[in-house]
Amino acid sequence: MIGAGAPFGRLDAEQLVTLADVADVFGKGELRLTPWRAVLVPHVRPEAAAQALAGLDAAGLIVAADDPLLAVVACPGRPACRSASVDARTNARALAPLARRLTNDGLALHVSGCEKGCARPGETAVTLVGHDGRYDLVIRGRACDEPVARGLSPSQAKAALAELAEAG
Ligand code: SF4
Known part of the structure; x- marks a missing residue:
């Protein structure tokens, strides 16, 4: 499982497409919204997490705890x-x-x-x-x-x- 934060609690259409793509490629096509302005991508294998997070980072999502x-x-x-x-x-x-x-x-x-x-x-x-x-x-x-x-x-x-x- 990986997760990413939405800057200012807002996701644009391109970021949603990226999240969906990452879920399809690295997970099981599933996304979970949290009450804390973040989206989780379940079922991502640990060895694929870095690559999946890099994709979310490139889309402008928050992937680091110290962002x-x-x-x-x-x-x-x-x-x-x-x-x-x-x-x-x-x-x-x-x-x-x-x-x-x-x-x-x-x-x-x-x-x-x-x-x-x-x-x-x-x-x-x-x-x-x-x-x-x-x-x-x-x-x-x-x-x-x-x-x-x-x-x-x-x-x-x-x-x-x-x-x-x-x-x-
Ligand atoms: S969103 Fe709310 S706080 Fe911000 S400018 Fe508009 S009314 Fe003011």
Whole structure:
């Protein structure tokens, strides 16, 4: 059995085709969805696992436990959502390596297209909240909480995150 994570909990059509192909070639044509944003491919022989995982990796799926994308969560943002003024997922992907440095394990950064915080209603160590094309910064709070800084460009948000990561 092997498994792969869906970045930001989303699978596109090509990734679904790849998963189906991997299940056909290396397993028994079976896929299992989990509640943890991952898909399992049962019946993959141990000696074929590396090759099967390489195929999933090439399709952009998460196959490593230390993948930086596991440290971030983001809503669809702009242009998918009309409430968003920022491209939350693109920015979250770019910030993922820094987010990984904020904590050794688990989620560290929530990038939200607006203060509604659809991707994560609870607290996160760091939350960036889109507003008029820039980001507000919330520390240990939710997207609707009071920010400690406002109006950061994506590069300023990156610098703020780097500072937090440096401070440990
Ligand atoms: S948090 Fe805001 S921008 Fe993101 S999906 Fe929800 S409503 Fe849209």
